[in-house]
Amino acid sequence: NPVLTGDAQLLTLLGMMSLTGAIIALPASIIGASWFPGVLALVDTGVTTALIYLSGEASSDLYLAYFVIILLATLTRTPGQMLLFIALVSSMYAVGLYLENRETGIVVESHIMRIPLLMIMAIFYSRTVDSVRNLTNYDPLTNLPNRHQFLDRVADRLEQARISDQRFAVLYLDLDGFNLINETLGHHLGDQLLKEVTGRLTLCLRKSDMVARLGGDEFAILLANTTSVEDVETLAQRILGSLAPVFELGGAEVYTSASIGIALYPKDAKDVENLLKYAEAELGRRPQTQA
Numbered sequence: 001n002p003v004l005t006g007d008a009q010l011l012t013l014l015g016m017m018s019l020t021g022a023i024i025a026l027p028a029s030i031i032g033a034s035w036f037p038g039v040l041a042l043v044d045t046g047v048t049t050a051l052i053y054l055s056g057e058a059s060s061d062l063y064l065a066y067f068v069i070i071l072l073a074t075l076t077r078t079p080g081q082m083l084l085f086i087a088l089v090s091s092m093y094a095v096g097l098y099l100e101n102r103e104t105g106i107v108v109e110s111h112i113m114r115i116p117l118l119m120i121m122a123i124f125y126s127r128t129v130d131s132v133r134n135l136t137n138y139d140p141l142t143n144l145p146n147r148h149q150f151l152d153r154v155a156d157r158l159e160q161a162r163i164s165d166q167r168f169a170v171l172y173l174d175l176d177g178f179n180l181i182n183e184t185l186g187h188h189l190g191d192q193l194l195k196e197v198t199g200r201l202t203l204c205l206r207k208s209d210m211v212a213r214l215g216g217d218e219f220a221i222l223l224a225n226t227t228s229v230e231d232v233e234t235l236a237q238r239i240l241g242s243l244a245p246v247f248e249l250g251g252a253e254v255y256t257s258a259s260i261g262i263a264l265y266p267k268d269a270k271d272v273e274n275l276l277k278y279a280e281a282e283l284g285r286r287p288q289t290q291a
Helices: 006-018 020-024 036-056 060-073 079-105 107-138 147-164 180-185 187-204 229-243 273-280
Strands: 168-176 210-215 218-225 247-249 252-254 257-265
Touching: 036 229, 107 147, 147 168, 147 210, 147 218, 147 273, 168 187, 168 229, 180 187, 180 252, 187 210, 187 218, 187 229, 187 247, 187 252, 218 229, 229 257, 257 273
Parallel strands: none
Antiparallel strands: 168 218, 168 257, 210 218, 247 252
């Protein structure tokens, strides 16, 4: 029998529903926090427990609903997909209720209450997937792809280049004097500088290119399609030029420069790790790409 009945059941349901809007609107800074998956797992446990209590049983169809939620939530990427997913889950369960009513002539109240609870669970699972995806593949400060994601992308591009006999380039960028900025102005302004640098780097690249933060003051860039060494050198100079203007950080005017190393496929290396190592080793060896 259900543990919660009557007004207690209704108030519990309304309280859980009131959390739905806040969960959907959670910002990326919270979703990407290291503590978020653990907290969400605890909340999800509470929702699951409430669902079983409100339903009065843990029947096979309830476990099937869990499976559908987990399966589809991992496939959602955008709010539109999430809404479509919720509509799909609700429609599936509504059809089940209709068939149950046609067969037995009654509809169990606790079964109806599962529909909004299933929606809440779907959002919890989706937020969990987003959190894990962000922590695994993206830098929490700049929201750029991290080293893991960058190496995966280069590996994919490498396979394509081998099949189509194309060339591409990997650039390794290191900010000059970043530690001094951290020591003199503070880490909070150093973090702000990294965000500003991210914005300027992104503006220099095409949609097919990729910039990632490897850690600290080090960035990597994948130029997906290159026609000549001269084109890569020109882009490197453009990137360095974009970093030359002053950065306004908390009322302070900060100037910075950078060094860029370049690795070309297949000329300099033919696998992912060695491409990145070659580009890093080239830092400071190319006078024409020094700021």
